[in-house]
Amino acid sequence: xxxxxxxxxxxxxxxxxxxxxxxxxxxxxxxxxxxxxxxxxxxxxxxxxxxxxxxxxxxxxxxxxxxxxxxxxxxxxxxxxxxxxxxx
Numbered sequence: 001x002x003x004x005x006x007x008x009x010x011x012x013x014x015x016x017x018x019x020x021x022x023x024x025x026x027x028x029x030x031x032x033x034x035x036x037x038x039x040x041x042x043x044x045x046x047x048x049x050x051x052x053x054x055x056x057x058x059x060x061x062x063x064x065x066x067x068x069x070x071x072x073x074x075x076x077x078x079x080x081x082x083x084x085x086x087x088x
Contacts (some may be wrong), residue, residue, distance in 0.1 A: 015042075 001022060005013045020026070023044050030045040053060050 013042075 001019060003016050003019060005015070007013060015025075025031075025044055032043050032045050034041040034043070
């Protein structure tokens with residue numbers, strides 16, 4: 001998803017509700033901004049896991065309210081990092 005954002009009078013960026021929904025974010029969640037000369041990457045901060053149980057020696061994390069394919073997410077992160085390191 002791509003979005004063009006504008007700064008308000010106070011210099012704040014407001015993320016579209018569709019982006020917040022895709023990221024599973026809600027008001028009060030924190031984000032990390034990686035700033036370089038011509039780029040700003042905004043990523044949600046990792047949530048602190050408050051609930052989890054151990055089943056057969058494996059930690060099972062409580063649901064966060066949205067479906068996620070962890071393997072696909074890891075592949076997408078890996079591919080994005082590779083594209084940054086070795087642009088085509």
